[in-house]
Amino acid sequence: MSPRMGLDLPAILQAATEIADQQGLENVSLAGLANKLDVRSPSLYNHVNGLPGLRKKMAVYGIGLLTADMRHAAVGRSGDEALRAIARAYVSFVRKHPGLYEATLRAPEADDEDHRRESEALVALVVRVLDVYEYQGEDVYYVVRCFRSMLHGFASLEQQGGFGMPLGLDDTLELLIDAFLAGMRVLKQQRVSGLTKPDAWSERAGDSR
Amino acid sequence: MSPRMGLDLPAILQAATEIADQQGLENVSLAGLANKLDVRSPSLYNHVNGLPGLRKKMAVYGIGLLTADMRHAAVGRSGDEALRAIARAYVSFVRKHPGLYEATLRAPEADDEDHRRESEALVALVVRVLDVYEYQGEDVYYVVRCFRSMLHGFASLEQQGGFGMPLGLDDTLELLIDAFLAGMRVLKQQRVSGLTKPDAWSERAGDSR
DNA sequence: TTATAATAACTAATGTTATTAGTTTTGGCA
DNA sequence: TGCCAAAACTAATAACATTAGTTATTATAA
Numbered sequence: 001m002s003p004r005m006g007l008d009l010p011a012i013l014q015a016a017t018e019i020a021d022q023q024g025l026e027n028v029s030l031a032g033l034a035n036k037l038d039v040r041s042p043s044l045y046n047h048v049n050g051l052p053g054l055r056k057k058m059a060v061y062g063i064g065l066l067t068a069d070m071r072h073a074a075v076g077r078s079g080d081e082a083l084r085a086i087a088r089a090y091v092s093f094v095r096k097h098p099g100l101y102e103a104t105l106r107a108p109e110a111d112d113e114d115h116r117r118e119s120e121a122l123v124a125l126v127v128r129v130l131d132v133y134e135y136q137g138e139d140v141y142y143v144v145r146c147f148r149s150m151l152h153g154f155a156s157l158e159q160q161g162g163f164g165m166p167l168g169l170d171d172t173l174e175l176l177i178d179a180f181l182a183g184m185r186v187l188k189q190q191r192v193s194g195l196t197k198p199d200a201w202s203e204r205a206g207d208s209r
Numbered sequence: 210m211s212p213r214m215g216l217d218l219p220a221i222l223q224a225a226t227e228i229a230d231q232q233g234l235e236n237v238s239l240a241g242l243a244n245k246l247d248v249r250s251p252s253l254y255n256h257v258n259g260l261p262g263l264r265k266k267m268a269v270y271g272i273g274l275l276t277a278d279m280r281h282a283a284v285g286r287s288g289d290e291a292l293r294a295i296a297r298a299y300v301s302f303v304r305k306h307p308g309l310y311e312a313t314l315r316a317p318e319a320d321d322e323d324h325r326r327e328s329e330a331l332v333a334l335v336v337r338v339l340d341v342y343e344y345q346g347e348d349v350y351y352v353v354r355c356f357r358s359m360l361h362g363f364a365s366l367e368q369q370g371g372f373g374m375p376l377g378l379d380d381t382l383e384l385l386i387d388a389f390l391a392g393m394r395v396l397k398q399q400r401v402s403g404l405t406k407p408d409a410w411s412e413r414a415g416d417s418r
Numbered sequence: 419t420t421a422t423a424a425t426a427a428c429t430a431a432t433g434t435t436a437t438t439a440g441t442t443t444t445g446g447c448a
Numbered sequence: 449t450g451c452c453a454a455a456a457c458t459a460a461t462a463a464c465a466t467t468a469g470t471t472a473t474t475a476t477a478a
Contacts (some may be wrong), residue, residue: 007455026235031435039456041436046455051436107370119373141374145366146385152371153362157354161316162361164328165350171405175396176355178407182399183392187384190391196380198387214427240464248427250465255426260465 007039009047013061016054020099028099030054056112058103063118066104069093071125080181082129087151087177094155101155133188139195143184150180216248218256222270225263229308237308239263265321267312272327275313278302280334289390291338296360296386303364310364342397348404352393359389 015036019028030051034041048054073089074082094101108115126144135143154176156162158169187195224245228237239260243250257263282298283291303310317324335353344352363385365371367378396404 029435030437040458042438042458043456045437105365105369105371116373123373138374138376141376142381142384145363145372145374145376145381146388148371149362149366149381149385150359151362152366153358153360154354156314156365157358157361160314162314162357163354164325164332165347165354167347167350167354168405172351172354172358175351175405176358179355179392179396180388181392182395183388183390186391186395187388196377196384216426238464239466249429251429251467252427254466 017100025099025102060114062100062104067122090151226309234308234311269323271309271313276331299360307368
């Protein structure tokens with residue numbers, strides 16, 4: 001009952017994900033993981049390059065799952081409705097997999113090809129959804145960044161219990177999405193020469209206070 | 210040269226902040242901290258309740274510094290200009306103190322009074338700046354949450370190197386702020402009965418796609 | 419001024435973890 | 449059937465956090 005028991009990468013990732021989601025990413029240890037898998041911790045080195053290696057694999061795995069969820073949410077929809085759907089899918093994913101999501105966020109090393117590929121696929125999905133808005137030039141990528149900032153910020157703060165007030169979390173998310181959609185719509189109309197180049201003359205409409 | 214050397218909480222927090230900002234919060238160890246302070250690690254227990262206690266103190270310290278920076282940025286301004294200023298101050302703080310900011314985010318224990326007080330002061334500051342917009346009822350708090358989500362999301366992703374594309378970071382932040390301001394302005398006009406209760410009839414203006 | 423109490427440093431010891439080196443077993447393939 | 453590479457193992461080391469118990473120093477009170 002020793003060598004050749006059924007230990008492989010998928011099993012490791014699943015177990016690690018469970019621990020991460022239940023106890024937080026920082027509590028994923030090779031010792032605990034090995035224990036859960038009924039194995040001695042050095043055995044894990046046959047499948048994963050130590051703790052840093054495990055975290056890398058978890059990140060790639062997580063980005064893939066997130067992208068799949070978002071893609072699934074987007075099918076059959078377009079425009080604002082598609083954006084709302086993928087936004088809700090994003091937050092749902094974080095609620096379902098807080099620890100795995102955390103793994104997703106850690107700065108990848110520059111040469112991590114798997115990570116780069118998965119990240120690009122996620123960005124590409126959002127870019128495709130944004131296509132109908134016909135942003136010019138690089139503007140789409142700015143919009144993607146804003147969209148992601150908003151979603152990550154909300155999801156992250158929600159996870160850390162950062163919202164003290166007893167206010168509806170879903171209501172907050174819907175408001176956030178609505179504000180984003182409205183804001184981008186206004187800016188696109190105002191800034192005919194590009195989102196990041198505010199036209200001086202059009203900037204005065206309703207501004208300040 | 211042993212007992213009674215100049216070790217106190219401020220010195221500890223300053224050293225811990227330096228390590229956190231340079232090497233990340235997860236690399237703040239009592240061992241490393243003690244080494245930096247020319248002290249044996251058990252000595253730190255006289256000032257701080259182990260590593261968890263240190264992290265708590267760092268969080269409170271960090272929130273205080275962040276609030277001070279934002280308050281400073283807000284003086285003499287109001288409305289959109291004040292919001293822009295405190296938003297920039299927020300991001301500047303995270304750039305200056307990435308590790309300390311990280312400490313700020315960890316879910317506090319329910320009975321951490323210091324943390325609660327400092328957090329409330331920060332929220333109160335933003336609420337005061339939002340006062341001129343005259344949101345009704347709880348709406349201000351929803352707006353605070355959205356504002357914070359956006360800022361945290363941007364700052365956090367920027368820190369993790371989460372933005373792959375070679376696009377201007379400051380340009381992204383300005384766009385994000387502008388979209389937020391425009392979005393909230395539009396929603397406030399549209400939703401006369403409250404931000405989180407979209408009026409069915411007014412929802413159709415320019416929506417979807 | 420001196421004795422005592424509290425404080426802040428220390429040393430020593432324990433347990434947990436990651437990681438490496440070297441060993442053994444086994445499943446698949448020649 | 450025998451060999452080899454993969455996958456598990458044991459043993460050992462080093463870095464930590466943490467606790468217990470010790471000592472020296474400061475502050476306080478007689």
